[in-house]
Amino acid sequence: MLAIITTNLLRRSARTMFTALGIAVGVATIVALLSFTQGLKNTAAGFVHLGGSELGVFQANVSEPTASVLPEAIVARLDARPEVARATPLLLIVEGVKSDASAIVFGADPAGFFTHNLVLTGGRPPSTAAREVLVGDRMAAQQHLLPGSQVVIEGRRYRVAGIYHSGVLFEDSGAVLALAQAQRLANRPAEVTDVVVQLAAGARASTAAKHIERALPGTQVITDPQQALRVGADSTLISKAILVIVVIALIVGAISVANTMAMSIVERQGEIGLLSTVGWSPVRVASLIFGEGVAVSVLGAAAGLLLGVIGGGLLVGALGVSSYVSPSITAWGLGRGLLVGVAIGVLGGIYPAWRVTRMTPLRALSST
Amino acid sequence: MISRAGAEVSVEGVSKSFGRVSSLREVSLDVAAGEAVAITGRSGSGKSTLLALIGGLEQPDTGRVKIDGRAVWTEPRPARARRELVGFVFQRHLLLGTLSARANVEVALIGAGLRHGERRRRALSLLEEVGLADRADHLPSELSGGESQRVAVARALANEPRLLLADEPTGALDSQTSERVLDLLFRLRDSLDMTLVVVSYDPSVGARADRTLTLIDGRIQAAPVALSCG
Numbered sequence: 001m002l003a004i005i006t007t008n009l010l011r012r013s014a015r016t017m018f019t020a021l022g023i024a025v026g027v028a029t030i031v032a033l034l035s036f037t038q039g040l041k042n043t044a045a046g047f048v049h050l051g052g053s054e055l056g057v058f059q060a061n062v063s064e065p066t067a068s069v070l071p072e073a074i075v076a077r078l079d080a081r082p083e084v085a086r087a088t089p090l091l092l093i094v095e096g097v098k099s100d101a102s103a104i105v106f107g108a109d110p111a112g113f114f115t116h117n118l119v120l121t122g123g124r125p126p127s128t129a130a131r132e133v134l135v136g137d138r139m140a141a142q143q144h145l146l147p148g149s150q151v152v153i154e155g156r157r158y159r160v161a162g163i164y165h166s167g168v169l170f171e172d173s174g175a176v177l178a179l180a181q182a183q184r185l186a187n188r189p190a191e192v193t194d195v196v197v198q199l200a201a202g203a204r205a206s207t208a209a210k211h212i213e214r215a216l217p218g219t220q221v222i223t224d225p226q227q228a229l230r231v232g233a234d235s236t237l238i239s240k241a242i243l244v245i246v247v248i249a250l251i252v253g254a255i256s257v258a259n260t261m262a263m264s265i266v267e268r269q270g271e272i273g274l275l276s277t278v279g280w281s282p283v284r285v286a287s288l289i290f291g292e293g294v295a296v297s298v299l300g301a302a303a304g305l306l307l308g309v310i311g312g313g314l315l316v317g318a319l320g321v322s323s324y325v326s327p328s329i330t331a332w333g334l335g336r337g338l339l340v341g342v343a344i345g346v347l348g349g350i351y352p353a354w355r356v357t358r359m360t361p362l363r364a365l366s367s368t
Numbered sequence: 369m370i371s372r373a374g375a376e377v378s379v380e381g382v383s384k385s386f387g388r389v390s391s392l393r394e395v396s397l398d399v400a401a402g403e404a405v406a407i408t409g410r411s412g413s414g415k416s417t418l419l420a421l422i423g424g425l426e427q428p429d430t431g432r433v434k435i436d437g438r439a440v441w442t443e444p445r446p447a448r449a450r451r452e453l454v455g456f457v458f459q460r461h462l463l464l465g466t467l468s469a470r471a472n473v474e475v476a477l478i479g480a481g482l483r484h485g486e487r488r489r490r491a492l493s494l495l496e497e498v499g500l501a502d503r504a505d506h507l508p509s510e511l512s513g514g515e516s517q518r519v520a521v522a523r524a525l526a527n528e529p530r531l532l533l534a535d536e537p538t539g540a541l542d543s544q545t546s547e548r549v550l551d552l553l554f555r556l557r558d559s560l561d562m563t564l565v566v567v568s569y570d571p572s573v574g575a576r577a578d579r580t581l582t583l584i585d586g587r588i589q590a591a592p593v594a595l596s597c598g
Binding site for chain 2: 003007270276277278282284365
């Protein structure tokens with residue numbers, strides 16, 4: 001049976017190739033989008049654990065974590081809480097770097113743990129008195145910056161005092177300014193985007209989050225990356241859009257396979273009739289047709305996985321978010337792509353196979 | 369090859385219509401075990417339909433068809449019953465173009481529960497029987513019309529049928545090749561003691577058969593009548 005399936009697919013190599021290609025594009029889209037969302041999750045994980053923090057305090061009900069606005073005074077109240085070991089404010093400036101719109105500028109307290117946790121790989125700490133900035137090693141490499149170079153943030157020139165590495169993609173793709181300078185630059189005096197917190201020994205993140213939210217109404221505490229993604233309306237939208245795309249890919253792919261196989265049945269009625277006359281049961285003949293649909297889908301899915309891995313990188317580049325999102329291919333992401341590909345074959349093969357079971361041998365032979 | 373006794377065929381009051389076209393009308397026919405029967409008739413007279421109904425390829429509207437007492441179409445597994453009882457040869461050989469002659473014969477053995485090695489051995493034996501052992505690995509495109517039809521005969525014999533049904537087996541062949549194919553069919557019928565029913569315009573088929581029946585407008589005539597081909 002497998003040999004016949006193989007030869008039948010090879011006999012119609014152009015049709016097999018184009019059908020497989022259609023499925024491959026669908027699967028590749030899914031794999032690329034899944035790798036992109038996994039990258040987003042990784043980014044969110046970095047966002048939650050900025051500077052080695054265990055949780056982040058944001059304004060409640062914002063469309064996106066970066067849109068959060070908190071009064072700076074909240075830092076002292078957080079610092080005073082028993083479950084908090086240290087709290088430090090951050091002001092995020094998005095699209096502030098002229099030469100790389102995707103780079104994020106972090107306004108951070110020079111005395112806070114966020115700044116202290118940065119490992120300088122070149123230069124020195126910036127002077128708070130001068131217009132100086134630290135840049136991440138990834139940003140420095142991309143823009144060929146060295147200590148002493150100039151970088152333009154929100155239209156103002158800053159001297160690169162040093163280069164750091166933190167291990168978090170979008171921290172290393174961005175820059176760090178003293179909080180006071182960042183507030184002046186963004187015209188947001190005494191305001192911060194969020195406060196990152198390191199917990200006291202023995203404190204549990206989930207319990208601490210509940211206590212903080214209760215004590216500070218209007219705040220939302222994010223402790224895990226999934227939560228960060230859920231808070232962001234854009235991320236939610238992306239997740240839903242991906243689900244819709246998966247469903248559409250499944251439907252379009254299944255229709256494509258069903259159409260191809262149905263056409264194949266019309267062309268091969270004589271062959272089907274012959275197989276019936278030599279004693280193949282309708283189920284066996286249907287299995288042949290069904291098997292061909294599944295085989296072409298598996299072929300397409302395999303090609304789609306490869307294209308998807310390449311497409312993930314291209315998607316991030318096309319969206320201009322390569323500074324803070326790195327596509328992440330996981331076994332489960334590839335598995336889901338493969339599952340969708342196989343599902344396309346199974347769904348697309350059902351109708352043609354059913355049609356074969358309804359065909360009497362004489363009717364099939366009459367078409368020859 | 370194992371020789372088995374031919375099957376008895378009983379057709380009782382069979383009618384078949386396709387839409388508004390009546391193909392067979394109250395046809396009754398008995399074929400004895402091992403008998404060779406030729407069925408002639410003009411185009412559209414219902415010959416092929418009768419053969420298909422005998423072989424269980426279609427269900428009659430009324431009446432009954434039995435092979436050795438078994439009504440193929442109403443059996444729980446008609447395909448299996450067909451495989452066990454009947455072999456078919458058609459006007460066109462209907463070989464699968466991408467498979468070798470041997471593989472085309474083997475196709476008929478899939479489902480018979482044989483291992484690949486046994487299928488291969490039996491297919492080669494059958495090709496030897498029809499004089500094509502040296503062409504076993506050739507594709508249909510590499511075979512002549514007569515050779516292809518002989519492969520089709522080998523395929524029809526693959527499951528050791530007790531009834532061989534041939535529908536215009538020489539219709540697409542020249543006269544010399546037709547003779548060779550008919551020689552083969554009737555020789556095999558004799559050596560394997562099968563029942564043979566052949567639909568054909570060819571008068572030489574009638575001459576070789578034990579009995580000739582003529583169908584006119586879906587009915588069997590009592591005695592053969594002269595036919596003009598076309």
